[in-house]
Amino acid sequence: MGGWAIAVHGGAGVDPNLPTDRQEQAKQLLTRVLNLGIAALCSSVSAVDVVELVVRELESDPLFNSGRGSALTENGTVEMEASIMDGVGRRCGAVSGLTTVKNPVSLARLVMDKSPHSYLAFSGAQKFAKEMGVEMVENEYFVTQDNVEMLKIAKEADSIVFDYRIPRAGYETCGTGVQSPIQMNGLPISIYAPETVGCVVVDSQGRCAAATSTGGLLNKRAGRIGDSPLIGAGTYACELCAVSCTGEGEAIIRSTLAREVGAVMEYKGLGLQDAVNFVIKERLDEGKAGLIAVSKTGEVAYGFNCVGMFRGCATQNGFMEVGIWD
Known part of the structure; x- marks a missing residue:
């Protein structure tokens, strides 16, 4: 296999x-961004450019929990985070605590390319964004009415809850942009996880790259940092593979989940899907999570131990899949 x-x-x-x-x-959005990435790869765009392009597009759509549509903190604001990693030379950039940067993944790319550092956060990241001239918007741009309603429910329940929009009886317009009453399913943190976005790519030159972006947990404590911007936890790329994770951030951090995929390929000699299956089964302990991965030889794989994962994948030989459930 190749390509x-x-x-x-x-x-x-x-x-x-x-x-x-x-x-x-969700399937339509995943199909659209997948086709965007495919078109770029067919035009010989590099892996690292493609993951940035695709994640930017996901951040700009309020459907998932990143960029516009990010989950709200306990203060009713957004604190976004993202990371990007180029498997060539294992270069990386990450950002946390962003409140006005329109596309966090692109600031992470600038941290990688235009700074001597790998990770910038909060006021330092915002200052760097201004220096770099990236597009900034008011915090209100990221706040959706759905998330305002859910934060109110979360506060009433005194709970961190997740980004599931379930319409109340008689309302069929949930998630369509029409403001309708919603209710939370009330499932605890140990069962379900937020809708982070991510992309992994291997280009026709065999170069691997990964990017991940999130708004984090609804009603999270201000200053909380999840797995998405942590290299080796939520995002990882090397010569062998690229990985982006999603799910219960604290469990992903404990298990260094993304790096584990590369490690078992390197040290145990496992193929990509076997490596994904191994880390999902053996490394998550009590945690719930999922991940997507590609290998330098053009393979694609995914795995999750929870009820469903929004995902899409495609290869040069014509395979394409978009799905949610097992």
Whole structure:
């Protein structure tokens, strides 16, 4: 096997009662960004450029929990984070605590390319963004009415809850942009996880890259940092593979999940899908998560141990899949 391959995700841990119209919206968005990535790869765009391009597009759509549509903190604001990694030379960039940067993944790319550092956060990251001239918007741009409603419910329940929009009886417009009443499913943190976005790519030159972006947990404590910007936890790329994770951030951090895929390929000699299966089964302990991965030889793989993961993947030999459930 060889040639390019691409995978995208919109988060793991999907409510089994998610309305079919919302499922279709998610599939349409995943298909659109997948086709965007495929077109770029067919035009010989490099892997690292493709993952940035695709994640930017996901950040700009309010459907998933990143960029516009990010989950709200306890203060009713957004604190976004993202990372990007180029398997060539294992270069990386990450950002956390962003409140006005329109596309966090592109600031992470600038940290990688235009700074001597790998990770910038909060006021330092915002200052760097201004110096770099990236597009900035008011915090309100990222806030959706759905998330305002969910934060209110979360506060009333005194709980960190997840990004599942379930319409109340008689309302069929949830997730379509029409403001309608919603209710939370009330599932605990140990069962479901937020809808982070990510992309992994291997280009026709065999170069691997990964990028991940998120708004984090709804009603999270201000200053909380999840797995998405942590290299080796939520994002990893090397000569062998590229990985982007999603799910219960604290469990992904404990298990250094993304790096584990590369490690078992390197040290145990496992193929890509076997490596993914191994780390999902053996490394997550009590955690719930999922991941997407590609290898330098053009393979694509994914795995999750929760109810569903928004995902799509394609390879140069014509394979393409977009799905949610197992």
